[in-house]
Amino acid sequence: MPDDTGARTTVTQRAIDEIKTRIAMGELAPGQRLPTERDLAADLGLxxxxxxxxxxxxxxMGVLEARHGAGIYVTQLKPGDLLDTFGVVAEISRGDTLLHLVQVRKILEPAAAAAAAARIDEEGLIRLRAEMTAMERGTTAEEIVGHDLEFHRIITEAAGNPVLAAILGGLNSRTFRARVWRGYREEGVFPRTFREHDEIYRSLIERDPDGARIATAVHIGAVEEWARRQKDDEE
Amino acid sequence: MPDDTGARTTVTQRAIDEIKTRIAMGELAPGQRLPTERDLAADLGLxxxxxxxxxxxxxxMGVLEARHGAGIYVTQLKPGDLLDTFGVVAEISRGDTLLHLVQVRKILEPAAAAAAAARIDEEGLIRLRAEMTAMERGTTAEEIVGHDLEFHRIITEAAGNPVLAAILGGLNSRTFRARVWRGYREEGVFPRTFREHDEIYRSLIERDPDGARIATAVHIGAVEEWARRQKDDEE
DNA sequence: GGACGGTAAGTGGTCGTACCAATTTCTCAA
DNA sequence: TTGAGAAATTGGTACGACCACTTACCGTCC
Structure with missing residues (x-):
């Protein structure tokens, strides 16, 4: 029995592929507005x-953006647009996967820091310093997590690779980070974190890629340890 | 003016968050079946x-799976499930982003190869060898791309980190790889690729992490060069 | 003539019902 | 006991109506 060409799939899936193809082909450019839902449905026959x-x-998927009352638009298709679903992994995962996530971060973030050491500008360094002091003065966990997050974000942004920044952004979802800090609370490791951040910061000022790489690896190594213990606790 | 608590969002978004939370909280376990669409709608009030x-x-997002006539199930929540949307980036991107994608791969894949050198088993090595010869004998581009892809997949799997494997899987989407090979066609770089694969393969056999790391970095460096030229051509 | 404000048209968001198609379960006969 | 077919279950698709937010138009007032 010959297979009917393009049959064994749902209409919705076909529409998804069609639009995606049009974008990949360049028929639909970033930021461009699409026809109405009603018109699109008519055109594609569903x-x-x-x-x-x-x-x-x-x-x-981060490919389209629907604005209530205004229309449907193609996003800018920046890595950040397409990769923000990434964070779901960090939100949902636990145990082994949590450890694996941190290990990937341990590969990527030192490389990002090294690149940042060569590229970060004066303003970036100032903002880093500001986050460090703000974090030290922070009182609520919420606040501290925010500054910690921002510290790392500035560095990954400075690396100049949006894809890298987007992936690390996903790996560092807020809920994930909050969990880590919650686990730390009792152990009083805040001072060590501050010291490690300072170590990274100084390497960046000195434009020392290898120093930044190593300091970051050490810093994340600590998180890895936490994830490892977390995993063991679950068993 | 007091803000209505939990108001300014769509009902659909609320439902998404609700289900996601239930999964994150463990109320819904991997593989578990959910109520009917109709029941769910009634429960959540939409x-x-x-x-x-x-x-x-x-x-x-890779969190749920709907089977026609059978019901809705939570996926296994493996990194591979949650990250297969990742490939869209590689499918759609071009120019700068293409280069950035390859650069991230240049960070991750050498690390994966190094880990694989210490962990890959006899069977994995045999399969690698098989892919290499099959690729060398391949005639159609389709075929060659397939074996090339599989060669790298085996290594990243052997690294033992599913998150890492899933990300690299996305970075190495089939359509992306096909584009690269199409660009290579005229230059006759096949021999070099074979030689580089062999270099990696031998490092793995010798259980030499650093050798594998370097050989892989060189291999991907070549792809990076291509992406760089590709980007320049577009301008 | 130009700025302002309100109204109408356009468009995504939600709802409800009906029916189709794949799967599972039940039933009954061999 | 088993197996084939019928019935119930459940996701997939299609309309049609209405709501909520945006945008654009148009008339009024300064």
């Missing part, structure tokens, strides 16, 4: 309900 | 249409 599901899927 | 969109979103 109901508005199904079309909406396709749009929802593409929205989650 | 229409079936909106509920379906929420489910579609979670499906794209």
């Amino acid at each position: 109901s508005r309900s199904s079309m909406r599901e396709a749009i929802r899927a593409l929205t989650v | 229409s079936r249409s909106s509920m379906r969109e929420a489910i579609r979103a979670l499906t794209v």
Whole structure:
């Protein structure tokens, strides 16, 4: 029995692929506005309900953006747009996967820091310093986590690779970071964190890529240890 | 003016967050079956249409899986499940982003190869060898790309970190790889690729992490060069 | 004539119902 | 006991109606 060409799939999936292809082919440019849901549905030959599901899927992928009352637009297709789903992994994972996430970060972030050492500008260094003092003065866990997060974000941004920054952004989701800090609370490791941040900061000032790489590896090594213990506790 | 608590968002988004939270909290375990779309909609207090969109979103994220006629299930929540959207970036990107993607791969894959050198088993080495010869004998581009892809996949799997493997899997989407090879066609760089693969392979046999790391970095450096030229051509 | 404000048109978001298609479960006969 | 077919279950699709937010238009007032 010959297979009907393009049959064994749902209409919604076909619509998703169609739009995605049009974007990949350049027929739909970043920022461009798409036709109405109703028109799109008519053009692709499916109901508005199904079309909406396709749009929802593409929205989650970070390819499209729907603005209530205004229309549907192609995103800028920046890595950050396409990779923000990434954070879900960090939110949901635990045990082994948590450890694996940190280990990937341990590979990427030192490399990012090394690149940042050669590229970060004066303003970036000032903002880093500000985050460090703000974090030290912070009182609530919420606050401290925020500054910690921002410290690392500035460095990864300075590395000049948006894909790298987006991935590390996902690995460092807020909920994940909060969990780590919660676990630390009782052990009083805050001073060590401050010292490690300072170590990284100084390497950046001195434009010392290898120093930044090593300091960052050490810093994340501590988190890795935590994840390892966390995993053991679950068993 | 007091803000209505939990108001300024769509019902669908609320449903997405609700389900996601239930999974993160462990109320919904991997592989578990969920209630009917109709029941879920009733429980969460929204229409079936909106509920379906929420489910579609979670499906794209790799958190849920809907089987026609059978029901809705939580996936195994393996990194591979949650990260297969990752490939979209590689499919759609071009120019600068293409270069950035390769650069991230240049950071991750050498590390993966180094880890694999210490962990890969006899069977893995045999499969690697098989892919190498199959690739050398390949005639169509399709075929060669397939074996090339598989060669790298085996190594990243052997590294023992599913998150790492999933990310690299996304970075190495088939369509992306095909584009690279298409660009190479005229230059006759096949021999060099074979030689580089062999270099990596021998380092793995010798259980030489640093050798594997370096050989892989060199190999991907070549791809980076291609991406750089590709980017320049677009301008 | 130009700025302002309100109204109407456009468009995504939600709802409800009906029906189709794949799967699972049940039933009954061989 | 077993196996084939019927029935119930459940996700997939299609309409049609209405709501909520944006944008654009148009008339009024300064």
